[in-house]
Amino acid sequence: MARPCAVVGIGQTDYRRQLDVTLDGLVRWAALEALEDAGMTFADIDAIVIGKAPDALEAVMMPELSLADALGAVGKPIHRVHTAGSVGASTAITGATLVESGRYERVLVVCYEKQSEGNATWALSGGRSGGQGAGGTFAPWIRSYISRSGAPEHIGWKIAVKDRLNALKNPHAHLRIDDISIEKVKESPMLWDPLHFLESCPSSDGAAAVVLASEDVARRSPGPPAWVVAHAKRTEFSSFPGRDTVRPLAGVDCAEALYAKAGVTDPLRQIDCAELYVPFSWYEPMWLEGHLITPEGEGWKLTDAGETELSGGFPVNPSGGVLSSNPIGASGLIRCLEAANQVRGTAGDYQVDGARVALGHAYGGAAQYFAMWIVSSDLNPDFR
């Protein structure tokens, strides 16, 4: 039967362009930091799970093969997950499953992307030239959200500023825009109406890693564990008549399953902060609503009231989020491990005071793949 699982080690590279680091070097950088944090070496690891977005981004097919040596995987199981943009969170969930299954005590999860090796917009357009890219896919749905909710246009700008201000506190963040401001965001070039350049995620390089462990191992680990209280995944078709692309049912179902498993009945009050996958500014209110954190039509009001800022009542993306660093395949794992950082009290300058329960989330494809987990400083958090 399912055993408890905890995050006991976290590692992250710098997310700026890494032209002088190989893919092997990149994954090893994150892995070694996570192992050091966990008080372990590669020899302690029972299994490795890696995740990344399409192999075509770096033109390396099935990279678990060529990275096996760098990840200390020789003689061990190594497993490779690919679920589009949600892959980082999916990979974390697969890693947790390995521990929960009772078959493995210590699992190393590593995700990465090296966007400087290729052309992500080409790949995100399905590899066909002249594609619309991710922003082109999402912009009409964002416009639909705006018209449906009546949100004012400054909401997107405000999120773009908030996440970049948070990023200034995160030493790993790719974008560091010291003079970020509403004016600067709205004056940046319009890419996909209503998304300006500064409302979009960057093309980043980087790897992220966590060590996941059984309860026995976690209790003996040097740092505080972040217990994986619940995880959930849901998928729906990319396109069909009547699909609600603003509020996909898979996202609603996923959140419902997650909260039910965790025992959460009032996410806004019972969860202390969230790392949501927000590659374009407007996805913050869209996921606040789409994942039942606020009622429909109310998400933007939470943002507008400053509640999602680091000092607010429900901080969203205290690390700076995908808007500040987007090594695509790693971005979901970064959300999950930043949630763990918050409940372990290891988030440094972007620590949310007193965070005990945090949500890590990612989505992918045509907003059709969802993967989420809730971590807590308590093995069995009391939500009363």
Added chain:
Amino acid sequence: MTPAPREVAVVATSQTSSYRRFDDSEPKLIMRCVNDVLGHTRLDRNDVQFTIAGSCDYLSGMPFAFVMNIDGVGAWPPVYESHVEMDGAWALSEAWLRLQLGDIDVALVIGSGKSSPGRPREVFALQTDPYVMAPLGMDPVSLAGIQARALLDAGKASERDFAEVVARSRRDAQHNPHAQVARDSTVDELLGAPYFSAPLRTHDLPPISDGAAAVIIAAGDRARDLSDNPAWIRGIDHRIESHHPGLRDLTRSVSSELAAGQVGLADAPVDVAELMVNYSPEELILRNALGLGDGTTVNPSGGPLAGHPVMATGLIRVIEVADRIRAGLASRGVAHASSGPCLQQNLVCLMDGGG
């Protein structure tokens, strides 16, 4: 001490034929298998609690190609599912682990691939290390040739041994309705063929294939409800070796040995083994690694030399063993899958008919 695994069994299987070129889409191949496998159990799509698929974007040359495959599975209302960029055998391994958690009982596992649109020899060269190997153009056939040469140089096999593997596989494939290459060829005829990539001849290579496969696995009593003759999975393990051929003894498969040890393969005899023999010399290496003797029938389906729908090939090995156990033709069997150049990564799945 690892607790004993929860009992999980293969309760239904389906595979398409191995096609040299399937002119419709990969989701179509998948849908055919999914409909078929559900029909065998009288399960509805909504009864499946977890779905996991293995496929490869690079085969179709299109990033996110796997996203379309979900159209062949069904995802409305939304489903709980995942995807590995690995052979379906690894998807099975994750599904088996997922069922160990105890909260769900039924999972659907899929493997699919269409190699025909591309040039596999060029595509699979991209599996090699991008810094020191890929620039050399180290394609999989050349790497398999190096491994074959290592066997010959070590005196562990002869070219006649390779030909005997091919002759037997093609002969056995004549009884496999899904096979793509099935014919009687004598060893001497085969040895008379010219080299393709010495010491390999064309017939030592797998065909280029399109195809898909699916299985339903279920836990405990749910498995007994769904099938009168489930094939119980007694263990799945997979291991990898160094990526650099120069750091390995290419005449052995150390990772297969490790995986076999983990599942307790040697604890009792196995009647049948389905091995992912992509190149004929690999069978000799794998037989040794898994300790298979004369009492074990190897690749009665003809194996990958008779049909190689990449990303389904490994899962089909599981199906072939499970089908034989379920038909009462074998009581204990082992399925093997591999990934990477020169058998770099290997998976072993041990099954029996229970009792």
